[in-house]
Amino acid sequence: VAQTAPAAPPGRAGTDGDRRRIRGRWRLLLGRPGRAAASGVAVLFALMAIAGPCLYPPNLPIDPNNIYAAPSLTHPLGTDFEGTDVLALVVTGSRYVLASAAVAAAVTAVTGLAVGLAAGYAGGPPDAFLMRLTDVVLTIPGFPLLLVLSTIWDFGSPAEMGLVLGLTGWGGLARAVRSQTLSLRERGFVEAARGLGVPGRRIVAVEILPNVAPYIAMNLMLSVTGAIYAEVGLFFLGVVPFRANNWGVMLNIAVFSANAVTSPQAVTYLLAPLVCILLLTLALTTLSGAADEWFNPRLRDL
Amino acid sequence: MDMCGPDNRRLPLVRLAGVRLLTGFAMIWLVASGTFFLVRLMPGDPVADQYHTDLVNGMTPAQARAATALLYGFVPRQPLPRQYVHYLWQLGHLNLGQSVSYEGVPVAHIIAAAAPWTIILVLSGVLVSFAVGASAGVLAAVRRSRPSGVLLTISGGLLYGIPQFMIAILLAYLFTTLWAVLPFGAPYDVTLAPGWNGPFAWSVITHAILPIAAYALSGYGGWLLTMKSSVISVLGDDFILAAELRGMRPLTVARYVARNAMLPLLTVLALSIGFMFSGSIFIEAVFDYPGLGYSLLNSVGKRDYPLMTGTFLVITVAVILANVLADVAYQFVDPRLRRS
Numbered sequence: 318v319a320q321t322a323p324a325a326p327p328g329r330a331g332t333d334g335d336r337r338r339i340r341g342r343w344r345l346l347l348g349r350p351g352r353a354a355a356s357g358v359a360v361l362f363a364l365m366a367i368a369g370p371c372l373y374p375p376n377l378p379i380d381p382n383n384i385y386a387a388p389s390l391t392h393p394l395g396t397d398f399e400g401t402d403v404l405a406l407v408v409t410g411s412r413y414v415l416a417s418a419a420v421a422a423a424v425t426a427v428t429g430l431a432v433g434l435a436a437g438y439a440g441g442p443p444d445a446f447l448m449r450l451t452d453v454v455l456t457i458p459g460f461p462l463l464l465v466l467s468t469i470w471d472f473g474s475p476a477e478m479g480l481v482l483g484l485t486g487w488g489g490l491a492r493a494v495r496s497q498t499l500s501l502r503e504r505g506f507v508e509a510a511r512g513l514g515v516p517g518r519r520i521v522a523v524e525i526l527p528n529v530a531p532y533i534a535m536n537l538m539l540s541v542t543g544a545i546y547a548e549v550g551l552f553f554l555g556v557v558p559f560r561a562n563n564w565g566v567m568l569n570i571a572v573f574s575a576n577a578v579t580s581p582q583a584v585t586y587l588l589a590p591l592v593c594i595l596l597l598t599l600a601l602t603t604l605s606g607a608a609d610e611w612f613n614p615r616l617r618d619l
Numbered sequence: 620m621d622m623c624g625p626d627n628r629r630l631p632l633v634r635l636a637g638v639r640l641l642t643g644f645a646m647i648w649l650v651a652s653g654t655f656f657l658v659r660l661m662p663g664d665p666v667a668d669q670y671h672t673d674l675v676n677g678m679t680p681a682q683a684r685a686a687t688a689l690l691y692g693f694v695p696r697q698p699l700p701r702q703y704v705h706y707l708w709q710l711g712h713l714n715l716g717q718s719v720s721y722e723g724v725p726v727a728h729i730i731a732a733a734a735p736w737t738i739i740l741v742l743s744g745v746l747v748s749f750a751v752g753a754s755a756g757v758l759a760a761v762r763r764s765r766p767s768g769v770l771l772t773i774s775g776g777l778l779y780g781i782p783q784f785m786i787a788i789l790l791a792y793l794f795t796t797l798w799a800v801l802p803f804g805a806p807y808d809v810t811l812a813p814g815w816n817g818p819f820a821w822s823v824i825t826h827a828i829l830p831i832a833a834y835a836l837s838g839y840g841g842w843l844l845t846m847k848s849s850v851i852s853v854l855g856d857d858f859i860l861a862a863e864l865r866g867m868r869p870l871t872v873a874r875y876v877a878r879n880a881m882l883p884l885l886t887v888l889a890l891s892i893g894f895m896f897s898g899s900i901f902i903e904a905v906f907d908y909p910g911l912g913y914s915l916l917n918s919v920g921k922r923d924y925p926l927m928t929g930t931f932l933v934i935t936v937a938v939i940l941a942n943v944l945a946d947v948a949y950q951f952v953d954p955r956l957r958r959s
Binding site for chain 2: 449555580595602
């Protein structure tokens, strides 16, 4: 296996090379039809989350004459049990889901990296302790734990929801980072740095961290899709107070209050949030492949 | 649980099983302690609340203490360590306290009544998904360069990630409303009297089809993908080539492949049991099944803390034990993990 140069001096003078590298990276995201579609979906959802709630009034209008209307020009996705536009519900509901997923991703990445790097580099008793901790986090069933936690902690806001999902979901990433760190620790360039007297903290940050990055993308993406399912699931079951509309709230009302499951005409109302969740997670999973190649040029087949 | 650490591999099997069992029990103790302190941390302290409510209702302090101890399995107004020891002692005797919302019914009884619904459905779901997923995985591996194999792999990849509430809602909508061939809600037709008769049994079976299908579909992808990669790696092994070159019958070779490719599936079994117990919360909520997940969700909604901690503990213990068992079984069937 070829060794990645950990601290290769970037060619600042060669602007031509820079441009080619940037073009190569754009091609990673847009070069294949699947990835181009995934990038498009991700950008669309991001715009929806940022601008969507501003496009509609805070309280969406209801229309008693238009209950469960079929899709039309005025209501592209039809209407719900009160005659509210389903597209409006989907768009306004996206902000919460994406915001808490982003927080969950950040918390998972920081915790998983810290634990994995510390355990892998330190070895010995700290490693044993951190891995036992990781075992506990991985073994205790996460969703029942979230249900129990919801009774003592009201994590309705996206930041708190992301925090709690991140804190219960870092196990897989930590273990992957640890096993990479273990093998990197024995490599020549790390040994050389140690021999030169570089302090451990700096070795981890400068020599090991950049080489671990390629392995993070896939694990992080798995944690984030898991976090999205869990947060939507919590709202779907109705154990977290509803502050604002989101896709989980939509599903909860549709299934448990509006009896959409037994209404044949509620197809779009029931399917819209489900399809959005699927599209978002599918796009993220597809893009994690691109992220792998972005960090790890050896995987590129261009 | 992990299999890292080279020194683990030289332990004899019995000692290894003992160590795994001990770590399993340590984890159970950790979770039990966690739930104990969780209830003490609850906003408004439900234990003290119960005690004061009883006092206001005219009980003497001694009576109120006894009533609260009966509900929660520990005695208020005692130093925390004493309460903790008392709680663990009661747990050791499978006394989980009494439910608040079902007045005075022991939590253990409620759980014993709910568990069969969950266990039967989860086990059927695991069996069906294993049978279908693992055989599809073998097919996908053998035909990996043909369209049928590629299609199977795609089906596994698509179903692998889909959350259980989505599968449950979609199945319910498809087969009870859009194409109404199966009944929806409740574990059996409530107009029938429960008993050992044909119509009732039929009703139980038809009501169980969709939940079992939901469990099975949510596990299918994991089995398929693991089995496929495992079979492919075994197919490339030298001993398979040697067996083929010696002119062994294809059926014998297939048996060699199957025996070796089954090993990683044990890990999937442990993972999927944990996954299914978590999923039972969604599947039982959608299909109205009075199982463990339903009971946990119900107790959370009603803030019935003794029932909630009891159900959570039972689910967690089941998952931890499944992990320990799979771990020990793995060492047992694969001698390579013992002898390094």
